[in-house]
Amino acid sequence: MINMINDRDVKLMIPEKDPNYFLPQGIIKNLNRIEKLAKRHPVNVLVVGKQGCGKSSLVRQFAANNKRPLSTFQIGLLSEPGQLFGEKGLKEGNTFFEEYLFPQAISTPRSVIHLEEINRPEHPKALNDLFSVLSEDRSIWVEGLGLVKVAEEVIFFATLNEGAEFTGIDMMDAALRDRFYIIQVDYPPADIEEEILCSKTGVSREIAKKIVKVVNLLRNNAQMPLSISTRHSLMIAELASEGADIRDALVYSIQIEKSILESALISLHLAEGEEEISDNHHYVKYV
Ligand SMILES: Nc1ncnc2c1ncn2[C@@H]1O[C@H](COP(=O)(O)OP(=O)(O)OP(=O)(O)O)[C@@H](O)[C@H]1O
Ligand SMILES: [Mg+2]
Numbered sequence: 215m216i217n218m219i220n221d222r223d224v225k226l227m228i229p230e231k232d233p234n235y236f237l238p239q240g241i242i243k244n245l246n247r248i249e250k251l252a253k254r255h256p257v258n259v260l261v262v263g264k265q266g267c268g269k270s271s272l273v274r275q276f277a278a279n280n281k282r283p284l285s286t287f288q289i290g291l292l293s294e295p296g297q298l299f300g301e302k303g304l305k306e307g308n309t310f311f312e313e314y315l316f317p318q319a320i321s322t323p324r325s326v327i328h329l330e331e332i333n334r335p336e337h338p339k340a341l342n343d344l345f346s347v348l349s350e351d352r353s354i355w356v357e358g359l360g361l362v363k364v365a366e367e368v369i370f371f372a373t374l375n376e377g378a379e380f381t382g383i384d385m386m387d388a389a390l391r392d393r394f395y396i397i398q399v400d401y402p403p404a405d406i407e408e409e410i411l412c413s414k415t416g417v418s419r420e421i422a423k424k425i426v427k428v429v430n431l432l433r434n435n436a437q438m439p440l441s442i443s444t445r446h447s448l449m450i451a452e453l454a455s456e457g458a459d460i461r462d463a464l465v466y467s468i469q470i471e472k473s474i475l476e477s478a479l480i481s482l483h484l485a486e487g488e489e490e491i492s493d494n495h496h497y498v499k500y501v
Pocket of ligand 2: 270
């Protein structure tokens with residue numbers, strides 16, 4: 215059974231602004247156009263990009279900046295049709311319909327509905343319910359609830375992970391894909407990633423520069439390119455902000471072959487080439 219917040223009185227919240235979230239100006243302009251279009255007719259947006267590149271943050275910040283309530287649903291977890299709306303229950307011999315958050319969210323004017331991992335539902339038919347709410351009729355008949363209508367100015371944002379290990383946009387049903395504007399997000403350029411690390415973790419510009427340099431070298435490493443997300447470079451910077459040196463911060467954040475890491479560090483003059491004196495060979499009691 216899917217675990218979903220299904221408290222009828224749950225308040226849909228306008229998310230908090232993140233003052234340190236960066237996007238290319240072009241995407242921001244288009245998001246502003248989409249906000250205006252939504253006043254005229256139903257709009258759906260698909261945000262595509264690699265793991266941890268800021269897709270969920272984009273949806274959240276769109277809601278925050280336009281003062282819209284946000285609710286998020288893990289479409290990747292759906293294992294049967296109808297599951298978004300609610301389920302039949304039995305109480306003292308009577309059947310009743312327990313309504314989930316989804317119908318409440320789509321009936322809330324101006325809300326942003328974030329559909330995560332729309333390309334990966336466990337049950338392919340689980341998406342069927344979404345067709346009718348995403349299409350121009352913007353309504354669906356639900357047994358137990360009647361006709362559920364999508365409220366005014368509601369925007370659906372779907373996100374999907376694109377990358378070697380994920381099924382991409384092509385795997386998404388063409389009819390479903392046809393209903394979306396598409397925003398492609400990428401990892402930010404080096405200077406912006408440095409700024410993100412400094413502002414979010416408190417590391418110095420010097421350390422942030424070093425982290426971003428190594429991370430980019432590993433990302434573009436010909437031998438074995440690693441896909442290190444912005445989320446992960448933030449994790450590395452967080453360890454560094456607590457005193458870890460660059461090597462330790464990397465070793466404890468990403469699974470990486472020692473030789474690849476060493477050659478990256480050496481090529482950036484962040485290591486001398488000799489074996490580091492490692493804490494890892496000296497055992498003490500963890501008390
Ligand atoms: N452009 C950016 N500016 C500031 N912070 C960013 C940016 N991109 C990512 N981050 C930070 O990286 C972390 C991961 O971002 P987020 O969860 O939005 O990524 P995602 O693409 O939704 O990840 P997933 O693919 O796992 O769903 C968050 O802490 C977010 O604040
Ligand atoms: Mg996400």
